[in-house]
Amino acid sequence: MSPKTWLRERSELGFGALLFLLGVLVLTDALTLDADLTGRGPVGPATVPLVVGCGLVVVAVLLSLDVLRGGRGEAEAGEDVDLSEPADWRTVLLLAGVFLAFAVLIGPVGFPVAGALLFWGSAYALGSRHLHRDPLIAATLSLLTYVVFDKLLGVPLPGGPLMGVI
Template sequence: MNSSTENATDLSTVEGTSPEDSRRSWWREHSELGLCAFLFALGVLVLVDALTLPTDFAQRGPLGPKAVPVIVGTLLLVVSALLARDVLRGGRGEAEAGEDIDLSMPTDMRTVLLLSGAFLANAALIDLLGFPASSALMFWGAAYALGSRNPVRDPLIAAVLSVVTWFLFNELLGVSLPGGPLMEVL
């Protein structure tokens, strides 16, 4: 084979990869562009929503109701453009160095399902039992799902935390949370 034939040979066949594989590789190396597209779409959505706000609001002060959403939408567009430019120039996000996890291990679905169950139980029981009781069950369920197995301390902390949270919101902040039958007795 002469040198001109070697130069004409497709590099992808020499390396053993197809053009489709090299396109996939490019997208893997530039996967942050997905975040850029999401930020851009979110910025457009915020701007369109802000610009279609009715103008008959009572304005208090120099800024109207459109000012903050327009600023946020514009900043989202600017950030998406700057991030896309950085990614296309070879910039990459750094891997999480501070996390104490092994990324090669699969997701612990038992923990995810237990946490989801505790949250959904809270949502289903809040009107029936009230915020303190349903939240205590959620806090205790979350502690159990994350590995705490102390049968005295965990429910006690969950109960105190939920009652204190209910009191702070209901009494100090004026946000009415359902107390349920337990709070009617107190």
């Protein structure tokens, strides 16, 4: 077996490594807390983070050992999940990108426009290719959501320059 396939079959080790790093991060943060203020009460603000951090490190090691011994986390099944095909990480990256763009755009252009782009972009990334129907549904949904939340339900969303014009 080549090293590459060996690693691919044990990609969960990477997850263990992430947990380990997270544990180290929590521990470092707990140990660098301002010591003067920790005196109040028998248990200071650092105690629980220390326990959680140690727990993360221990679990990371145990999880990695489990993987090396042949244990595997069972990938979650679902109604629209097809586990027989290899994972399509390109779609996931595209979706994450569209979502980040929404986070950046919502301030400057307002919810109706940014929301429409989010829906259209996500539908496109997921494989929908209706040139006219997709943007129309996106725009309607976004505008309707804006009106229902902002005007009817009293949950404020930014209208942006477009709503300023209307």
